[in-house]
Amino acid sequence: MGSHSRKRSGRTRAALVSAALIATAGTATAWGDTVTTTSSGSSTKHRQAGQDSGELMDSLQSFNDPRLSPGGTVTPGAYRAAWQHVLGMPVRQASFTEVTTQPYNGDALHYRDHNVSNGGAGGGYNAGRIAALATDPAHPGVVYAGGADGGVFRSTDDGATWTPIADHLPSLSVGSLAVAPDGALWLGTGEATTAFDNYLGTGVYRLADPSRATFGQSDALGGGELDNSSIHQLRFDPDAGYVFAATSHGVYRRALGAAPNDPWQKVLAPCAGVGIGGVSCGTGPYFADLANDLVVQPGSGGKRVVANLAWRGGATYNGFYYSDDAGTTWHTANPQGGINPADIGNTTFAYAADGSKLYATVESPTLYNKSPGAKAPSTMLGGVYVSNSGDINGPFTQIADAGKLANSGSAMKLTVMGPGYQPGVQSWYDQSLAVDPADPNHLYLGLEELYETRNGGSTWTTVGRYWNLGLNCFSYTAAQNTCDGNVMHSDQHALAFSSWPGRAPEVYAGNDGGVYARPTTQTAPGWRNLNASGTLRTLQYYSVGAGSLPGGGEAVWGGLQDNGASVLVPKGSTYTYTYPGTTAPVTEQLNAAGEMAQPFGGDGGDQLVNPANGCQTVGEYTNLALSVTNNCGYTANDDGTPSSMTSISPNDPNARFIAPFGVDAKDPGFWVAGGQYVYANTRTWQSTSGADWQKLADSGAGRSITAIKSQRDASGNHVIWAAWCGECNPGAGFGRGIMTNYGGSWHQVALPADFPVRYVQDLAIDPSDPTGATAYAALSGFSRHWNVGPGAGYGHLWRTTDGGATWQDVSGADGAADQLVDASANRVLFAPDGTLMVATDLGVFVDDVRADGLGHWKRLGQVDPTAAGNLPTAAAVYLSPSPDGTSMYVATHGRGIWKTPMP
Template sequence: MRFLTTRRNSAVFISLAGMAAALLWSSPPVGAEPSPGSSHVKEAGDESAELMEALESYGEPRLSPNGTVQPGAYGAAWQHIKGMPVRSASYKEVTTQPFNSDALHFRDRSAANSGGGAGHSSGRVAAMAVDPGHPGVVYVGGADGGVFRSSDDGKTWTPIADHLPALSVGSLAVMPDGSLWLGTGEATTAYENYVGSGVYRLADPSRGTFTEADQVGGDELQSSSIHELRLDAEAGYVFAVTSRGVFRRPLNAGQTSAWQKVLAPCAGVGITGISCGTTEFYADIAGDLVVQPGSGGRSLVANVAWRSGASYNGFYYSNDAGLTWKLANPTGAINPKEIGNATFAYAGDGSKLYVVMESPALLNKGASTALAGVYVSPNGDIAGPYHQIATSSVLANSGSAMKRTEIGPGYQPGVQAWYDQSLGVDPSNPDHLYLGLEEVYETWDGGATWQTVGRYWNFGMSCFSYTPAQNTCDGNVMHSDQHALAFSDWSGRAPEVYVGNDGGAYARPIAQKTPGWRNLNASGTLRTLQYYSVGAGSLPSGGDAVWGGLQDNGVAMASPTGSTYTYTYPGTTTPVTENLNPNGEMTEPFGGDGGDQLVNPKNGCQTVGEYTDLTLQMTNNCGYTANDDGTPSAIVNIAPSDPTPRFIAPFAADSADTGYWVAGGEYVWANTKTWASTSGADWQKLYDTGAGRSITAIASQKRVAWAAWCGSCDAGSSFGRGIATDYGGDWHQLSLPGDFPNRYIQGLTIDPSDPTGATVYVTLSGFSRHWNEGPGAGYGHIWRTTDGGKTWTDVSGSDTAADSFPDAPANRLFVARDGSLTVASDLGVFVDDVKADGLGHWKRLGPADITSSANLPTSAAVYLSPSPDGGTLYIATHGRGIWSTPTP
């Protein structure tokens, strides 16, 4: 869900899932956000701007310094990993309980979204497909979580793609022969975010599991994002709608037959005469393609557009099954110059063509909506004339929680129309249409009237009350940010509509006109949560409280069923024993987006969670409120006031001094009150890294601190990075050697065996100069100093050795008690047994069989944190939850 008091809102955090491609990230300004019912109002465009900031926060590290990475980087790293030596280990999934974002007693009014109505949640769903040949079988694709199958119509789910080279999903399609086609590389932003490793075909998806051997085609779609896989059955083709244009291959072609690029205006493929200017970073981004029913498979319509506007933006059509294309000139209500990201939907009989369209002009000026409108061509012709059937204001007045009087003027329906888009027509009724933006809308009369049937939340609505018994809101609420739509039509069952969004999957009968949805996340088996961090602390009743920040799902706490905690509320003298987990569920004490996390290892109910941008919030009792209505407050804001923090800004406890914390934005901050903190005033400014700089990693040991920064942080010619420290007494910038990679510094780890704080490991993101274009990219991902930064050594290993660290983004490094090093990367976890092998000899940590169920899924591993007793290492993945393994 979203923001609450004084916090800023974001919809998504974007990963590259360990892969790289040529992209460009923009950096619009951001502003403050209010809580529902507060006296503050949002600035126009804040939500959209913060979403873009979220995209950058994961893209920039992997693309720095030059903003482009050649295709092939991901594949080369994966092949190297398969040939590495192995240190035997197995993994256990930790976050297996259902995740209840509406749990009672976790409804702090200043920091929680509990009570908003979304109910049980999972991570972002980017694609859905229904198996027409197997009643009850549904497939879901996670943004970086792979493919899940349900055989009981969404009651329970099973992962079926955990060990493909990429778990990023862009599209799913069931073909006439019953096979399931998977397009990797999520493309919800009409841009490459999680890029993929191509297309896969699973012959028997109702029972089988995807393997690398299921890949269709060659490497032509590697390192791209596949927005849609579309079948043209009558003409006999499958189309891949990608971030590099539209590709085609015969449906009956051999498995290894290459995909043929058939539409890429800037490249002059399929059409000539389109002037693209200097758009190489975001050229030929295809958003959608549909085949007109009744045309014998000959008539196709495609949207090719960059969200912020480009000369190639437009609707393209083909009358020869995609071999040649023309630029359409839509008439009527659509302005051809306003075309941005768009989604099409034909009526089942081809009589009508519906379009939802983003406006780059509105996006670029930071308007309260980026929605150009929803349109229909009543004769099904791509040229129109089009009639406008919905605007942002029409949708806002259809029962929306985003009406100005409910949420404020700055965030209106379609503010993220370049990101949130789905559209579907009832197969049996050409006037019955579902539209997904931030919310879900429905019309039964071709757009003459609309109803909001999937509200953003209940906050601010006249039906809402913090007192549960007085809350009269209906069930027309689901998690926000809609990305996927699918329909079922099984014999003997009522047809249903399925929707996927940033909080998982929901369904309801197509004929339903009463409020309510079936929550398909309730079992907890659709486990696609996207963590940014993990931390753990022991509970007095036994076991650990495991915490972590999540993409658009706040801060989650997992604890053993029946865990209790005794706490004396401020102003009282009688201790109260709280049942933290009576129902065997994970909870969401903090709402919005979660970020970095700090947990007291001796007390798992003491934690500091980050909303975003160094907005730090602390609880001393697990965020538990004594009353169901969210009172008294259990969470306090202790954020320092920093001008330029990263979207996910770093903070940490001193590894040897329990009375010292550090945090980083532009400034290095210290806090000596720690768990007794009451406000942001408890932080002291230690050092200014410099105007325009932002700290990317921070660490402290015995109050010797290190801070890495970027500035400018944009992946491009102005990118800069550095390291500052107070080792030796005074704060100073290090003079890094010429061979130290000019890439984003993702992590700093002070070696605990060196009490002086002079020995430090640096983990670097991105790819080496093998793949990163331009000078200065450098080799290696793990560097070490033993003299306070005077000299540095690359300890990644020999570049050509089988036991070198893979050339893939490295995220976090952990030093075990025996001195061995463990690193979480976008492509798994790796260990260097320093005592046995010396520095620079790395092993893959896991079972010998990389496809074993005992192995970590191939979702980006972004964070490492030890258990309180040190015997277990927790691993946060950005798409498959939290896992654990015995500490190496």
């Protein structure tokens, strides 16, 4: 699921939230957290029951807000222009090697710490979020999966192994996949699970021979009309000769026989007055003309087309629309029966194969906007409905609600998970719905969990449970665990069916943890986990760090969206450790099976690793909730005991969802962290509680630190630079600033008028300046050419050499081929020889300052941007040196961790 919260036991919840309102990004509480402090002084953040509403939204905003700041809107063309610039840049040749190639086991034995890990929950092997699925009817065993920011993967052996086939398109953000009647695979870019990612889309691509070929830029269709859109669905209407795209900017249509460069035609956008009139949208805090789903009614000769356009929080255009002439003209539907036409939000449709039944899963804006009480169950699900005539006007009959689903074997039952966590609590985010082509009464429904009915909704069974934790069947001792196999990763986004001659039909489910499958006839518990080979590599990292192991090799750590923190060590690695309170050292088998493990559960944020000992690490859950381990998070016993993690959270009131912390660049005995406050820790690896952090400075009420760095100067003082935002959401009131103690006392830096009003994603202190006065600031978002709002200034990298008194844009000359790309700059790192390296949403770029001087940038990789050895186009979000400084690790938000020689 999108994020994780602390349960009463202190466990990190696997991403389940009740996001009723958009909480201010960076605010640590949404309707109120409670903090429990132990006698030792450590603290753990707990969500009050029913008040966990902001966490998933914070997770999504933590990635999106910086890229949309300051105004919240990016003019179409920004991303395409940045990509074209990259293609014309000079190149610093280097080769990237994929690192995270082992299977990722969320249930690995000996990594089941009861307080910090979710190990043992039953989900098994994980990949990153899967936004779309398709099967190839002409090629048995061929399945396609689309990662949220990981591109397209193909399996030719029914999910046993996978191969990436779109790594070097301009965007790896996938919204939809569909196999056309002629066998071509169509890809709609721009992830559809949230409208905030919409600028990442670069339109639609068509691959003529998908079972063997790979996507290239020449496969693009259209003339840029769908740039900056998220494409929620691609639907074919062969009878009428069209393909439809349901996008974040309305419904588009295109003739199936159109030439590649022929434009897409917008046919339905009520707020823009396209396709239908009389809809007064006005203005509001929503995305206008957001098309969530579209279906063509079988048996209508391609004439009847049905669409849902709706903003999850409610808008005047929300509702169902239909066309009886294949999308040329449209009408507003007036559904009768169980559906309230005035309370229609995000909706997913599914027709029976003969068109006789129309099913709909409907999110309720009323519930979305209702703050749940501390005792009341919480859901955003209006209900699941069926029109037994197949007519969009109904009458509709409700066949499921949150209570009915909770009593179907769900782990999200009120008596198990508590108030605030009932089925459909995230129905604005995770929905999927599909009817078995062979049986109009056999239906699969995806919300946080996956449900199945074989009698048209009279009864339901939870066939993809959220987890086993908290159930009576569960035990950490394997011999005493009697739970069945009906568990998969949470947050369901995609469903598909296979129909190959000579093979039993199967259903495929894609969610925040990858892909699962089983025969449609199966009623016994269990799924095939199609992530087990480790080849579906769509993991969405926020960070990476590495340290040497005593026996040789390195431990590579990284924090992940919705998949905790991973640790990768060479197969057969061992580590000798003496547990606290014991005297006999234990030799631990860190990786006997050749798998990555997940010592930390929930969302994983930043990660601090001791380069001299890779088993010593501090991992962030969210909002600066920190835990330290000195033995790789390994527990001596299979049942997760004794605990290998210690909470050392500073308990900041206003930390960002992914809050920054790290070690002083020249003093390993000094750590810093940033929430609202600046903290320091001198106990480091001996830390035992949150009391080991000392407050040094306050960024200001309502502010949150976005980047922090420390470097001891020649006099032994620790010079600290910290950037902050507040108000942190893009839009009116957005603010940012930088503070430092350079010069001896803490103060806000007076930024020049042309310093961009955008997120400061990272800071770096020049190691060659012994005073700490030379620092760099990396900015997110897009330049003033594209950004709507109060942003000013072009560059993404700025430098001061006098402690912040003056600043210079060192991104290069505006329009020059060697200018730093105009896309989010996420991380800055100095190579040992002084070369500057910047990770961006479009790759890694370097500036050899000694040879060229500042402002002359090169793309790091192969000369041919489509060649093997290049970094995939997934956003590069973090850089970290190898322990010996000869290589650099790159974390991507969608294609795992990669490694390249240090420039």
